[in-house]
Amino acid sequence: MSTLTASDIDPLLSLSGVTKSFPGVRALSDVSLNLYPGKVTALVGENGAGKSTVVKVLTGIYQPDEGEIEIEGQQVRFPTPQSAESAGVTAIHQETVLFDELSVAENIFLGHAPKGKFGLIDKSVMTSRASEILSGIGANIEPSATLKDLGTANKHLVAIARALSIDARAVIMDEPTAALSQKEIEELYDLVEGLKAQGKAILFISHKFDEIFRIADFYTVYRDGQMVGEGAITDVSEPELVKMMVGRDVNQIYPERDHNIGTDILEVEGYEHPTEFADIGFNLRQGEILGFYGLVGAGRSEFMQALFGITRPSGGTVKIDGAPVTIRSPADAVECGIVYVPEDRGRQGTIGALPIFQNVTLPSLARTSRHGFINLANEFKLAREYTERLDLRAASLDTDVGNLSGGNQQKVVIAKWLATRPKVIILDEPTKGIDIGSKAAVHEFMAELAAQGLAIIMVSSEIPEIVGMSDRVIVMREGRIATELNRAEITPETLVSHAAGIREAAQ
């Protein structure tokens, strides 16, 4: 790894020794980050590496447990988002935090509008300053337009104008190009050049390597909440960055397993949706773990939810054991033996205010009951059987699920589905946000289930998990299948390059 060549510039904003923990997870551990005036620093890392957390620390949404933030050598604290803004730090988020029903000018000046008589908002000053800022960034937007009438690209420009309106010195751009077309991306690059020329320090977060190499002056790589490398972008190559991102010691912690793969159990053909995905076709065999990898927004969860009957696909067929089935609702999917462990555990997976046993038996009530009447003894028996197999930790089966840790909640969701004796289980980011111990338990259990002949689809954005667990991987990009990789071809490098669409690095 190369040495930092920025020693002749003092950082405008610097973060050092920052640690941030959440119950069960250490999101950031002793990380640092430096932003230089007139320079772009790219922050690179897998999903869950701590990028979003560090942005939230920088914008006053999270308070670090330890560590310091300095602006031009002066130590600062951001107890609120407002304090970060007044110190000149602003962020343009992945999903722009703007207000659809307000005008462009109101969005730009919300919270710091120019005041006139009686402390009321001076609309004419606000409008003229808004149009000044907008034309300064080459945006042809009417300040009085209502935000909802603008396209995604123009909304981004409004977000950028908002950042400039508070006279920001450090601008954080969190995946600013995710929703933009190629032409709009080019315009964004010009804009970033303009900001550089004004001496602003820019933090640029992106998964797309071509962008990073095009626009960044420096890079910083995070992995698992730690900083694993930084330097000048000219001193690093794409493969080197990928290597830093995914790390080396990947395989050891994943369970050894036999790959006893049986016959086809699920066949999907031509699944499509007007906006989210197109032409998805694959087969899944008994005892197989099929990984789905892709960047956030590649359409993996959207496809899985269509397969599970939550959303209606516009076309496509599903066969279970060779027989075509129609899935119009999750209830239909469960009857066919397809179950889904969602990514958003709190909202979609568990019912926090109901006890563990009721969560587990909810889809299996037809089996525990007699003529539709609840039989508590049967319910406790079934819940006990499956929660104990998953090594659940809880005070009692009557404890509300909302009181459990993330890892134990996930075990409840998995237990709930296993109790239905499914044929295919779809796990969407099965270990996202859960502690290391529960993670290992979930992985071991997946291996055990596959060994028993269950067919498993695992959607994951964590490369080590995909590499460590999958028999086969389907990589999705922009709603389509980019490639299918068999066991020998699954490497962090191939995954990242196919997901991001880098061809040369695939070799």
Place this chain on the structure above:
Amino acid sequence: MTTTSRMIPDRLQTPLERKLKSWESLLMLVAIGIFIINSFASPYFLNVWNLSDATFNFTEKAMIAFAMALLIISGEIDLSVAAIIALASTAMGAAVQLGVSTEGLVLIGLLVGLACGAFNGFLVTGLGLPSIVVTIGTMSLFRGISFIILGDQAYRGYPSDFAFFGQGYVWWVITFEFVLFAIIAVIYAIILHMTNFGRAVYAIGNNATAALFSGIRVGRVKFILFLLTGLMSGVAAICLTSRLGSTRPSIAVGWELEIVTMVVLGGVSILGGSGSIPGVVIAAFVMGLVTFGLGLLNVPGIVMSIVIGALLISVIALPRLWSMWRT
């Protein structure tokens, strides 16, 4: 996977312990308190015939309140129930003019209730509209139809055997309506607390998304709940029409709020997800006793609503204040 011999207990608290610490226990104390106060306040209170009459203050409303309780637990609401009574009663009154028999009248009452419930249910679950808006709309719609048909007229001339539903006694002081109220209470308690359907209602009310993701047919369950609420409004319409012996379009005006009050007083969370039928039963008695007690003291109706309102707010606020004071 490591197999430890560690056992997770089924429960830490017995169901009885849970019950003793519950809302229902608190409400029961309130009911007993009101009973005692009433018996001191008026010498006429402890007369069995007076008490029997007093049950009419809540029996019809409570029949709807049980179905409403399930609907509110599931996270929906039906504010059109009183208007359904008006429409069902109007339909029965119109049928009387055509010489329809008592059996036919009962059938018409029930069918109109079911049809109105199905209409609400379709708008909410089929079109995905918010139930509070839908049923505010159908509240005006259903009663509006009644007004168009009747104007300032009234339907009378119900057959003499039709009077039994609202005026008949089953045994000694026990009215038919009270028996029906008790039977319906038991049925709804069984549905909510002892069946898979009831479990689905709680699951939907606590997290409709997760319930859907758990394979519950959320739309179907909610539609059935609207049907049941409509049906119970039809039953109440039969009882009330029979008791009054006539139909005016203003019949049961304002009942929807009293019914919702009864449900909430019974410990059902207005946000959905929790509550019980025993709670609503006790709440029905509390509201009936308060109304009856104040009536014996010749307190005017408007003051009664003030008392009921104050009771609702204080019973809901007291536990919150108590826990704030302790911490």
